Amino acid sequence: MRAPGFWFRPPDRPGLLPRLLAPLGRLYAAGTARRLRRPGYHPGVPVICVGNLTAGGAGKTPTVIALVERLVARGHEVQVVSRGYGGHLAGPVRVDAARHGAADVGDEPLVLSAFAPVWVAKDRAAGVRAAEAAGAQVILLDDGFQSPAVKSSMSLVVVDAGRGFGNGRCIPAGPLREPVVTGLARADLVLAIGDGAAQAQFDAVWRAAVSAPLLRGELRPLAMGMDWTGERVLAFAGIADPSRFFATLRAEGAELIRGEALGDHQTLSDTLLRRLEAEAKAVGAQLVTTEKDAARLPAAWRSRVLTLVVRLHVADWSALDARLTALGL
Structure with missing residues (x-):
C-alpha cells in the first residue's frame, strides 16, 4: 500500500480529512505510549536501535549498513536483528542468502546480510538473545524504536529530510507512530537524509523540534562501473x-521513460514483471530498480533487471563517534 498524499501536506495546512481523523490519531499515540511502558529485555552487550517516527521507510537500511561498516572499522563484531517485515519465518533464524528468499525473511534482511550476520525474529528480544549467543559484541536493532521488547543503549532516529515528519499527525491522520516531541525526546541522535534542498526544507519546518545532536546525510549512487548517462530506462520501485x-x-x-511506483515491499509477480518488460522493450528501454526491490525479484528475473545501488554519505560523523566512545565502542 502507498501512503495517502494528505499525510505529507504542510503541518500548517493539513486539510479537512486529517482534522477529522485526529481523534483516532490521538488514540494511536496513546496506544504507543502505553506499549512503551512495558518492561523489556536488558541485553548484556550494547544495542543500537535504528528507527524512525513515521510509518514506512526513511533510509534505515542504508543507515544500518553505514553503522555496520563504522563499527567494524572500530574493531567490533556486529550483528543485526530485524523483524523481517514481509517474510513468513518467525525465527529467530540467521539469514542465509543461499537458502532464504524475501518471502522467508523479508527484503531488507537479505540486503543487510551481505554486510553482517542478520537475525530475523518476530520476537525482538529472542533475536537479540540469539545474536548474543552467536558472539555479537554490539547489536544493531533494525527498527523497534516504538517497541519495548529490548532496552537499547542508544537510539538513532532516521528522517527523510524532504518529507520530514509529514503533516505532524499520528496514524491514520498522518504518518507518525507517535508525536514528534514525544519521540524525539527519547532519541540520542537524529539523522536527516536528503540533499541540500531537502535539508533546507527540514530546517525550515522541523529543525526546532530536534533537541538531540543532528547528523546530516545523503544517499549517493555507488559507482559500480555503470554509466547511466543517456541510458533509456523504465524504472520501478516499491519503497516509501x-x-x-x-x-x-x-x-x-x-x-527515464517512465517510473512505476509500487507499494512498499510489494510482491513482484511474474505478471507485473512481464508487463513492465514488454513496455520497456516497446520503447527500447532497460528495466531498473532499487537494491531493496532487487532482493524480491524471482530468480529468473535477476539478470534481466539492472539495480541502482545507493549508500549513505555523512560528512561529519563526530556526534555519532562521541556517543559510541561513551558506550565503550
Whole structure:
C-alpha cells in the first residue's frame, strides 16, 4: 500500500480529512505510549536501535549498513536483528542468502546480510538473545524504536529530510507512530537524509523540534562501473518514496521513460514483471530498480533487471563517534 498524499501536506495546512481523523490519531499515540511502558529485555552487550517516527521507510537500511561498516572499522563484531517485515519465518533464524528468499525473511534482511550476520525474529528480544549467543559484541536493532521488547543503549532516529515528519499527525491522520516531541525526546541522535534542498526544507519546518545532536546525510549512487548517462530506462520501485529513486536516476543522467511506483515491499509477480518488460522493450528501454526491490525479484528475473545501488554519505560523523566512545565502542 502507498501512503495517502494528505499525510505529507504542510503541518500548517493539513486539510479537512486529517482534522477529522485526529481523534483516532490521538488514540494511536496513546496506544504507543502505553506499549512503551512495558518492561523489556536488558541485553548484556550494547544495542543500537535504528528507527524512525513515521510509518514506512526513511533510509534505515542504508543507515544500518553505514553503522555496520563504522563499527567494524572500530574493531567490533556486529550483528543485526530485524523483524523481517514481509517474510513468513518467525525465527529467530540467521539469514542465509543461499537458502532464504524475501518471502522467508523479508527484503531488507537479505540486503543487510551481505554486510553482517542478520537475525530475523518476530520476537525482538529472542533475536537479540540469539545474536548474543552467536558472539555479537554490539547489536544493531533494525527498527523497534516504538517497541519495548529490548532496552537499547542508544537510539538513532532516521528522517527523510524532504518529507520530514509529514503533516505532524499520528496514524491514520498522518504518518507518525507517535508525536514528534514525544519521540524525539527519547532519541540520542537524529539523522536527516536528503540533499541540500531537502535539508533546507527540514530546517525550515522541523529543525526546532530536534533537541538531540543532528547528523546530516545523503544517499549517493555507488559507482559500480555503470554509466547511466543517456541510458533509456523504465524504472520501478516499491519503497516509501519511489519519486526519490526516479529523481536519482535522472540526476545520474539516465533518460527515464517512465517510473512505476509500487507499494512498499510489494510482491513482484511474474505478471507485473512481464508487463513492465514488454513496455520497456516497446520503447527500447532497460528495466531498473532499487537494491531493496532487487532482493524480491524471482530468480529468473535477476539478470534481466539492472539495480541502482545507493549508500549513505555523512560528512561529519563526530556526534555519532562521541556517543559510541561513551558506550565503550
